[in-house]
Amino acid sequence: MADRTKFLESIRHRTRRGRYKPTKSPDSVWTPGVDRPGREEIEDPPARFIEELEALGGHGERAESLEEARDYVLDLAREREAELLVRWDVGYLDELAADEPLREAGVEVALWRDLPGLREIAARADIGLSTGTWAIAETGSLVLEHGPGRGRSVTLLPPTYVAILPADRVLRAVPEAIQKYARGTLPANVCFHTGPSRSGDIEMSLVVGMHGPGDVHVILIG
Amino acid sequence: METSKPARRRDTEDRRREGLESKVEGFNERGRKAVRDRKLHDSISLFTNKTLTGRNAQLGAHPDAPELRERAYRTKQETMANLDYYLSQMADAIEERGGNVFFADDGEDVVRYVGDLARRCGAKILAKSKSMATEEIELNHRLEEDYADLGLEIVETDLGEWIAQLAGETPSHIVGPILHMNKERITEILSGVSDEDLPPDVESLAAFARKRLREKFLNADIGITGANFGVAETGTICTVTNEGNARLVTSVPPVHVVVMGIEKVIPKFEDLSTFVQLLSRSGTGQKITVYTNFITGPRGEGELDGAEEFHLILMDNGRSKLLGTEYEEALYCIRCGSCLNVCPVYRQTGGHAYGSTYSGPIGAVITPLLKGDKEAKDLPYASSLCGACTETCPVGIPLHDLLLKLRNRQVEEGMAGRAESLMFKGFERTMKSPVAYKAGAKVGRLMQKPFAKDGSIEGAPGIRGWTDFRELAPLAEKSFRELWKEGI
Numbered sequence: 001m002a003d004r005t006k007f008l009e010s011i012r013h014r015t016r017r018g019r020y021k022p023t024k025s026p027d028s029v030w031t032p033g034v035d036r037p038g039r040e041e042i043e044d045p046p047a048r049f050i051e052e053l054e055a056l057g058g059h060g061e062r063a064e065s066l067e068e069a070r071d072y073v074l075d076l077a078r079e080r081e082a083e084l085l086v087r088w089d090v091g092y093l094d095e096l097a098a099d100e101p102l103r104e105a106g107v108e109v110a111l112w113r114d115l116p117g118l119r120e121i122a123a124r125a126d127i128g129l130s131t132g133t134w135a136i137a138e139t140g141s142l143v144l145e146h147g148p149g150r151g152r153s154v155t156l157l158p159p160t161y162v163a164i165l166p167a168d169r170v171l172r173a174v175p176e177a178i179q180k181y182a183r184g185t186l187p188a189n190v191c192f193h194t195g196p197s198r199s200g201d202i203e204m205s206l207v208v209g210m211h212g213p214g215d216v217h218v219i220l221i222g
Numbered sequence: 223m224e225t226s227k228p229a230r231r232r233d234t235e236d237r238r239r240e241g242l243e244s245k246v247e248g249f250n251e252r253g254r255k256a257v258r259d260r261k262l263h264d265s266i267s268l269f270t271n272k273t274l275t276g277r278n279a280q281l282g283a284h285p286d287a288p289e290l291r292e293r294a295y296r297t298k299q300e301t302m303a304n305l306d307y308y309l310s311q312m313a314d315a316i317e318e319r320g321g322n323v324f325f326a327d328d329g330e331d332v333v334r335y336v337g338d339l340a341r342r343c344g345a346k347i348l349a350k351s352k353s354m355a356t357e358e359i360e361l362n363h364r365l366e367e368d369y370a371d372l373g374l375e376i377v378e379t380d381l382g383e384w385i386a387q388l389a390g391e392t393p394s395h396i397v398g399p400i401l402h403m404n405k406e407r408i409t410e411i412l413s414g415v416s417d418e419d420l421p422p423d424v425e426s427l428a429a430f431a432r433k434r435l436r437e438k439f440l441n442a443d444i445g446i447t448g449a450n451f452g453v454a455e456t457g458t459i460c461t462v463t464n465e466g467n468a469r470l471v472t473s474v475p476p477v478h479v480v481v482m483g484i485e486k487v488i489p490k491f492e493d494l495s496t497f498v499q500l501l502s503r504s505g506t507g508q509k510i511t512v513y514t515n516f517i518t519g520p521r522g523e524g525e526l527d528g529a530e531e532f533h534l535i536l537m538d539n540g541r542s543k544l545l546g547t548e549y550e551e552a553l554y555c556i557r558c559g560s561c562l563n564v565c566p567v568y569r570q571t572g573g574h575a576y577g578s579t580y581s582g583p584i585g586a587v588i589t590p591l592l593k594g595d596k597e598a599k600d601l602p603y604a605s606s607l608c609g610a611c612t613e614t615c616p617v618g619i620p621l622h623d624l625l626l627k628l629r630n631r632q633v634e635e636g637m638a639g640r641a642e643s644l645m646f647k648g649f650e651r652t653m654k655s656p657v658a659y660k661a662g663a664k665v666g667r668l669m670q671k672p673f674a675k676d677g678s679i680e681g682a683p684g685i686r687g688w689t690d691f692r693e694l695a696p697l698a699e700k701s702f703r704e705l706w707k708e709g710i
Contacts, residue, residue: 002324002325002326002327002331003325004323004325007325007538008306008310009306010542011306011309011484011538011542011545012306014542014546015302015304015306015545015546016546017545017547022548022550022551022620027618029613029614030288030292030613030618031288039286040285112526114526119440119474119527123440138509139509139510141514147525148522148523148526151525151527153527156466156469156470156473174499175495178492178494178498179492181491181516182490186491186518187518188517188520188521188522188528189472189515189516189518189521190515191469191514191515192510192514194510194511194513194514196512197465197466197513198464198512199381199428199464199465200464201380201382201385201398201399202381202382202408202424202428203265203268203404204269204272207381207428210381210432210467211379211432211435211470212469212470212512
């Protein structure tokens with residue numbers, strides 16, 4: 001078993017050993033040429049987000065209001081013949097007020113709370129519903145911050161996954177999103193979730209919904 | 223100049239008799255077999271071509287690509303120069319978040335730590351997400367052997383890795399572990415663990431795997447992942463997957479163990495911006511992978527999923543030997559696999575010919591460095607030195623220079639054959655003395671006579687290893703000096 005002090009001391013000793021400084025010659029392939037693409041301006045981040053997400057096989061939707069988003073969720077639950085929906089226990093989804101109409105339509109709704117067998121519920125659910133903290137236009141990614149009431153399993157275990165967030169939460173590019181977490185205390189888990197889970201391990205053929213949801217919907221409000 | 227001479231092939235026995243080939247099976251034997259495998263060829267082309275097309279499109283379209291590469295290189299350089307500081311900072315950050323940190327000198331330390339942890343937790347099922355660091359130390363195999371009394375079930379959860387595990391094979395590519403298998407072979411493997419014969423279509427095969435692995439995720443006692451990056455400042459572990467398996471094994475099981483090579487540390491969370499942008503573009507041709515997951519310690523207060531216990535194992539296993547040496551840049555690698563995809567040797571032989579965990583140019587560089595020259599004597603020669611690897615590397619590792627340095631090192635260590643050493647000593651003497659040079663040219667002209675045909679030398683003993691595959695022009699009838707004397 002290695003002792004921390006000894007381990008680090010030996011590394012310190014070695015880094016100082018030679019101070020070898022390689023001389024790097026410029027690499028023509030990576031050196032910017034004249035025909036290099038210009039920095040692209042993303043004019044309308046929500047539109048671009050939807051475009052990117054759709055290109056990956058996800059579904060992006062712009063809704064005027066929470067009511068419109070609620071109807072989308074109801075229609076989707078009906079279409080997928082869902083029996084059980086599990087959702088984050090957060091204020092924004094209370095405001096969505098989809099629980100009652102869903103129950104009336106015969107869909108059981110479970111909240112991510114300290115319940116017995118919570119994991120089994122999420123594993124059995126047909127639909128997972130959450131919000132998103134940010135979205136990224138350039139890549140079609142959703143930025144998920146987890147915490148109390150904001151379970152990771154909700155976004156992972158059900159085959160269909162829906163996220164709802166305000167359209168003004170769409171950032172332009174990945175560095176901007178990373179910058180949001182560069183200061184202050186990080187949540188135990190942040191995830192950039194980009195479209196349906198996929199695998200190309202068998203002969204490079206696309207398999208959608210490998211371990212995570214294959215049916216991904218993001219609704220931008222406003 | 224175009225050459226018309228067809229390369230003659232001789233079998234291994236021929237070469238062995240001439241002492242050109244070692245007795246044990248090395249890269250040359252394995253590679254020669256692989257080159258004749260048509261099916262393997264098709265599989266490699268399918269993967270590498272598709273991935274490279276995506277890579278070129280994505281990096282070519284990124285306006286900041288050259289700057290990102292430069293920044294990645296500089297960041298790694300800075301990190302390696304102060305590696306002890308960053309590792310210490312990372313360990314502190316994780317302990318502050320209630321996680322545990324363990325420093326492992328080698329694979330044995332890692333096996334013991336994970337095994338003891340499994341014993342303490344009373345664990346039965348260990349769900350693993352694809353990790354090259356654990357492949358390198360054969361963690362699965364070693365745990366099953368050394369901790370046989372625990373009856374552990376260790377399950378790989380990446381589709382490709384799981385299939386490789388079932389087949390008892392090692393991954394043949396850093397990113398595409400089973401790119402060497404076709405659908406028929408995969409159907410055979412999966413049908414072997416199923417109650418029924420599976421149809422040979424990708425959807426059914428994946429559905430079967432999904433169902434089997436879902437059970438494992440839900441019942442796993444410990445989740446094990448590698449780390450694509452580790453952030454010193456915050457203690458954050460970043461993993462990237464497309465399937466979601468790394469996210470599942472860190473979200474569902476109560477214990478999460480990370481096995482991370484010490485070179486994976488980067489200073490700040492912001493630095494992820496550089497590396498995340500480069501890794502997926504270069505490795506798979508995606509702008510970003512489906513799940514780019516950032517884990518910082520165990521689950522937070524009031525959280526209902528995520529691991530309650532978090533363990534980070536910082537593994538050296540030979541890496542620190544490279545620090546401060548001319549091989550340090552080999553530690554900058556982010557394991558994107560792009561150098562494999564472009565390598566004309568890898569593309570002919572596939573990964574298994576290398577006989578090591580890491581294949582392709584980066585494998586040929588780090589295997590002898592981590593395991594010693596004797597273990598991987600022929601790998602630095604598994605390259606045409608064309609430099610395509612260096613050109614594609616998203617962090618600017620001069621791979622072909624390092625391969626050349628390794629060849630040089632072997633010679634200095636006296637690992638070159640006697641005949642070769644003698645020949646080059648003779649060459650050196652001849653070139654140093656005008657008298658010997660003149661005499662040598664004369665002797666050479668005489669000796670080449672029986673072998674010089676159509677403007678090239680063929681079949682001369684001692685140099686056939688070269689002339690069988692390359693053109694060697696014969697010495698001219700008269701040297702320049704002689705012509706000069708005659709007034710040209």
